[in-house]
Amino acid sequence: MKSGIFYIVVLLSMQVIAQHKVPVYLDVTKPVEERVESALSLMTTEEKVALCHAQSKFSSKGVARLGIPEVWSTDGPHGIREEVLWDEWSGAQWTNDSCTAFPALTCLAATFNTDLSRLYGVSIGEEARYRNKTILLGPGVNIYRTPLNGRNFEYMGEDPYLASRMVVPYIQGVQSAGVAACVKHFALNNQEVWRGHINVNVSDRALHEIYLPAFKAAVQEGNVWSVMGAYNQFRGEHCCHNDLLLNKILKQDWGFDGLVISDWGGVHNTDQAVNNGLDIEMGTYTNGLTTNSHFPYSSYYLANPFLKGIEEGKYDTDVLEDKARRILRVIFRTTMRGDRPFGKFVSPEHSKAARKIAQEGIVLLKNKGQFFPVPVDKYEKIAVIGENASRSLVIGGGSSSLKAAYEVSPLQGLKDKYGDERIVHSLGYASGPSLYGREEPSGLDADSLRMAAVELAKSADIVLFIGGLNKNHYQDCEGGDRRSMDLPFEQDKLIRDVLKVNKNTAVILLSGNAVSMPWADKVPAIMQGWYLGSEAGNALTDIVSGDVNPSGKLPFSFPEKLEDNGAHFYGELSYPGDSTDQFYKEDILVGYRWFDTKKIKPLFSFGHGLSYTSFDYAGLSIDKTQYSDKETVKVSFTLTNSGRSDGAEVPQLYTGKSKSEVSRAAKELKAFKKVYLKAGESKEVELEVPIGSLAYYDENISDWVVEPGTYTLMLGSSSGDIKAKVNLKVE
Known part of the structure; x- marks a missing residue:
């Protein structure tokens, strides 16, 4: 009896639904463009304007009255950022937002493997989808112009062709998960010093041949659904509302149909924000990372000032329609997509992908006398020296800092492979805590650390020095550039002192940038390890032990000294500028183009990478x-x-x-x-x-x-x- 009543209720409900026509925008069987136009026709001017600016640190409004959801963005290109408070940068202290940390994009570029780029995109896209994000704020494809750029580790190297080939499958992978990729930072954000205002002057030829190709490929081949503007200025206009870049090149010439989102705090003017191609304004009244200011979101340039200008006839309503249309298009491609797949989070498959990418990205720079691989059964005492052997390298670096579910350190990976009793670690040097915007000393005595490391090296059969940079300010970190190409914390001196007592020493560098190596001709082996993510220790040990044959290639050149780099050759007006303007005087000769054309021998060439075979x-x-x-x-x-x-x-x-x-x-x-x-x-x-x-x-x-x-x-x-x-x- 009860079951019969149930079926009668179901049939009656279906009849009621059939009698009420579903709005076109809710009909997932309809084409996206038809749904967009349907939604637009039902929206008020106020609702359309509300789409165009933030409502929290990482979200903007939908249209609640119509059931159109909010747009939620997340950093970053290497893993899904922890949840933050509604109007604060500090973490919300959730217990279920610890992600898989994938290798940095320099490592991905070093794989020279487009299939792995697709795997990377699929994996991180699934993690973003599981966390119900609309937009993943990545990948980054700004060109490696100088080894001092604090954010180079987030990008795909110095060559526009390599970056173009690697960015397309990454985007396709992310978007296959029903999450919009957001290629950034468009364009010419090639340094962090004065990034908020420096005016970049570059020839049209260098712009189109060097700095735009990867973005163009992202749009025309990857069909990326969103693009983030850059902080800097280009020819007198900020890139987040730059008529030439956003309207003419991106939207007109390239046919981009997605949305343009500002970098956080990158908007400066209502007239330009309205007319020069920006669609969503985020993070205004903050410096992008650390300042917590409680200005109302209704005061954003694309909020009440925009609405008032529309009502007074100052701004063309077609401009508002275009912005709303682009935002809705992304919503219907992601959150309101009928066949949007489910996601996965910190799955075994993601760990396997992270390890594979890390393995193939590690670059063997030098291997005199076949130092590597290190046989598991040959040495009784292996000294591992260096802070990066045990320091977390997923934390810090700015907006790409991650709250990882786990991180296998190089030291732990080596111990798991060679045995606790054979691996002995000495810190050797120490940096301070990972802080954004300032440096903090470690509090440990540098001389004592160095002497202890040297004593350990004396008694070891073999030494693995694991150093490089970290993600502190003035190293590989957003918001500031490195101040020299040298290794920090007197690592050069430490390496020389260790070599005096044990010549059987190899150097493994973990960094996202080239460093000077005054000891390069003295050590038998050098390995470039990048920031390798959750599986860092396992992947690095796979290569060191010979379980996996290295196949990574450098995605940028390593100069002998800073002055050999094209951006630095012409003096401060070329880099970093005079605090107002800078001029890219090396023009199209970026990276290996400079070294090979000017016949300057780099320390290690672009594309270089050795193998255990020939x-x-x-x-x-x-x-x-x-x-x-x-x-x-x-x-x-x-x-x-x-x-x-x-x-x-x-x-x-x-x-x-x-x-x-x-x-x-x-x-x-x-x-x-x-x-x-x-x-x-x-x-x-x-x-x-x-x-x-x-x-x-x-x-x-x-x-x-x-x-x-x-x-x-x-x-x-x-x-x-x-x-x-x-x-x-x-x-």
């Missing part, structure tokens, strides 16, 4: 020798693993043109592929280079031009190690 290149050929500008060059060669270990190599294809009507770099990366080979195995490898990618940006016509003539294709294992060359002609 690889031979042979038989470079192209499908023909003459091409039109619409064709694609098909390049083939044989790659052989001629060593005794299975491993992976990254063949890199560069192009150059010696006789050109414009200045050009000696070489430019145009293709790469990660190739896995068993010991003794050979493979035919094919790479493709569209002739259109050989174009330069002609400032006279504001367009791309493929110059006819002879080009050289250069195949190598790095920009500094070219194995073979072949010429082709372009009609």
Whole structure:
């Protein structure tokens, strides 16, 4: 009887629903654009304006009356930030918001593996989805211009092609989870000093050839759903409301249909915020991280001042419609998507992904006498010296600081592999606590720490020095740049002192930036480890022990000294500027383009990375020798693993043109592929280079031009190690 009544109620309910037409915007079977227009038609002007500014530190309003949810953003590119209080930067002290810490994006770029970039995006997207976020504030693709930039560790290196290839699958992975990626910081945010106001002057050619390609790829190939503006100014306008960047280039030329969100505190003017391409204003009246100020959100530039201007006829209603349309479009692509998948949080799959990315990103810089791998059964006493062996490196760094569910330190990873009784640790040096905006001393005596480490090194069979930078202010940290390229806390002196008593010493650097290495010719082995996330110790030990063969390649050049870098060669007006303006005097010659063109030998070249095996290149050929500008060059060669270990190599294809009507770099990366080979195995490898990618940006016509003539294709294992060359002609 009861079941019969239940079915009658269900049938009656279905009839009632059928009689009431569901609004189009709620019908998940309808196309997104149709739903957007439906919602717009039902909204008041006040509701549309309310979409355009923050309501809390990390959210903006939806339309509660219509059931349209709020937009919730989260840092960052390496893991999902802990929950914070509604109007404070301090943590909300939740017990269920501890995330998986993934490796920093410099590490991802060093993998040169687009499949891993997709895996990274899927994994972090699932974590953001589990936490019910609308927008993930990442990835970052600002170009590595100077090794002093405190935020380089968040980005994908110095080469626009590498960054472009790596950013697209990351975005696609994130958005497959029903979360909008937000590529940042658009554009020219290449330093942290004076970032809030410095006015960047750069040629149109360098802008389009170096600093915009990764953003363009994110929009046109990755179909990214949101873009974050930068703090700095470009040609006299702040980038968060810059007509040239946001309206003309991003929205008109590139056809971007998503929303533009400001960096926190990056908005300065209502007229420009309204008219120059910004859609959502966040964080105004704060400095972006540390100042807690209780100004009402209704006073934001895109709040009551915007509404008043609309009511008085000062601002065109079409501008408001466009902003609301873009915001709704993202909401319907994410939170109100009918088939939005479920997420996962700190899952075994995410830990496995984090470890794999870390493994493939670690770069073996030097390995004289086959120091690495370190045999598990050879040494009775292994001295591990250095603070970074035990210090947390997921905390700090600014907005990318994470509350991780777990973090395996390098020291713990080594102990788990080699045994507690064989691994002995000495701090050697110490930094202060991880604080934003200031430095704090450690309180420990530096001389005592150094002497204790040297004594330990004397009695050890082998020494692994694990140092580098950390995420304190003036190191790898948002809000301030490094003050020199040297290792902090007198690590150089410590390394030299250890080498005096034990020459069987290798250096493992954990950092997101290049550092000077005055001891490089004295140590047998150097490894670049980056910030490796939750699985840091496991991944690093996998490489050190030889369980995994290193295959990472440097995503930026390591100069011998700071003055060798192009941004610093021209003096302070080039970097960091005069506090008002700066001029990118090196123009298109950024990174290896500078070193190779100016014939300055770097300490380690872009693309450099060794293996425990060896690889031979042979038989470079192209499908023909003459091409039109619409064709694609098909390049083939044989790659052989001629060593005794299975491993992976990254063949890199560069192009150059010696006789050109414009200045050009000696070489430019145009293709790469990660190739896995068993010991003794050979493979035919094919790479493709569209002739259109050989174009330069002609400032006279504001367009791309493929110059006819002879080009050289250069195949190598790095920009500094070219194995073979072949010429082709372009009609």
